[in-house]
Amino acid sequence: MISNSIIEQASYEIMKQAAIDIPDDYLNGIKSVAEKESEELSGFVIKTMVSNYEAASGDRRPMCADTGLPRYYVKVGDKAKFDGGFTGIERAMRSATARATRDVPLRPNRVHPLWRTEHNNNVGINSPEVEWSFEPDADWIDITTVHKGGLFGTDYRMLFPGDGVDGIKRFLLDTLISFGKRGLCCQPAIIGVGIGGSKDTCMQLGKQAACLRIVGDRNPDSGIADLELELMDIANGIGMGPMGFVGSSMAVDLHIEVGHTHTGGMPVSVHTFCLSSRRATARINGDGSIEYRTDPRWFTPYHRRETVQWEGA
Amino acid sequence: MLDEMSIELPVTPEAIAKLELGSVVYLNGIVYTAREGVYDKILVKGDQLPAGLTRSSNVNFHCSPAAAPVENGGYHIGGVTATASFRFSKYLSEWLDLTNTKIIIGKGGMPVDDYKNILAPRGAVYLTTVGYGTGALLGRGVEAVEAVHWLDELGIAQAMWMFRVKDFGPFLVDSDLQGNSLFAQQGELVNKKIEGLYDGLKKPALHRYGETDDRKDELM
Incomplete structure (x- = not known):
């Protein structure tokens, strides 16, 4: 059984990791782009960005002060058992967003679109967005956060x-x-x-x-x-x-x-x-243990299924 | 290698005159943040500038920090990133006259006409942040929050923050005292190739406004 507090803890941790640590795949990607860049100014910008990633990880501070719009993507295994229900998961992710905003700190970006009022915690109407998907034959819950401008x-x-x-x-x-x-x-x-x-x-x-x-x-x-x-x-x-x-x-x-x-x-x-591609994923296993990674593995064969049945069904 | 230099603040006219487009700059001293919230308060509503501002700093950073109050009464500054400056054109001539500001720092520069007509005649130049996501490097350069003005009234993003900075950067010089612009020069070079990129690609059946600006036109 996966407890709601574990879901909150995992969501909080990925909020922090996403804001601070550039994913390895992106870092390697930008280094190979840099090798092909022959223009001095463009090369200087990329080199500076790489030192910015190092400063962010070293100091545990956000790589970019513009938090973007922090949000979640959740994939729930058919066999996952969790004690707080689906609204419990959503509440946990809101709580994690508010805590991470204060602790990292993340800039509170989210305001009401018309009245420009805010709660100073990146939580509000339809924020953070939560997108749901499902996976057959799995007892885990994957939670991914993305901070995109x-x-x-x-x-x-x-x-x-x-x-x-x-x-x-x-x-x-x-x-x-x-x-x-x-x-x-x-x-x-x-x-x-x-x-x-x-x-x-x-x-x-x-x-x-x-x-x-x-x-x-x-x-x-x-x-x-x-x-x-x-x-x-x-x-x-x-x-x-x-x-x-x-x-x-x-x-x-x-x-x-x-x-x-x-x-x-x-x-x-x-x-x-963008240059500060911020994403992090937590897998919460059926026994409540958490594994962190930077590959969301969102597009599974089931996710891309083309007709009534799917590969592996 | 790009030229690199360190500038003590408040900046002197001699130091400004030495800045060349594309040079890399680091700052030491005090910079203040001000964007539409502060500009409206002072220039539109007519409120007073904080006492001593014009003596302690002549550098205006278009920025909203990732900041949070800490228990002993100070502030924890995490990341510091600039916001796009082109939106603030309409305030700048009055603001520079009032504050005697000589350096504007922001994201993406301003139209070259603003440099020629507003900044250069007042002995001021524009520095751009690099890549725009260098929040951690710039956050490292902030040694202390000297003061923050109107935090309750304007909020974290719009308040005027006075940062004491050391080796604060890197920034790139976008404008000089002749009103030239690095962004404009680079943009012209990029533009030379743009039309050729579309060679051989047929146009979509349904057009959009923007491809024609005449609203009386049909789009098919």
């Missing part, structure tokens, strides 16, 4: 089947150029592209592609995997590096997630997960 770097467009891959490429260029100037989207970034679904799932898929897959991971559909690499080359061929300086470092990686969509449409969304 919220102002620049994301866009959505309804394209049509006839627009084809050209349409996707143009839209990717439009988005990266418009938000890459002066580095507003804090590139080099992990770029997430959502294709298909309904409009809201299209946004969700792109966001999850950016934030919930690690650098180097490829989509299991080989056609999509090839498109990921092709679009990444396009992003890095814009000629723009960090801060919008001349350079070749726009994307550390590019991930695509798809959803079956309306027969007449091809909605596309683009998201950029």
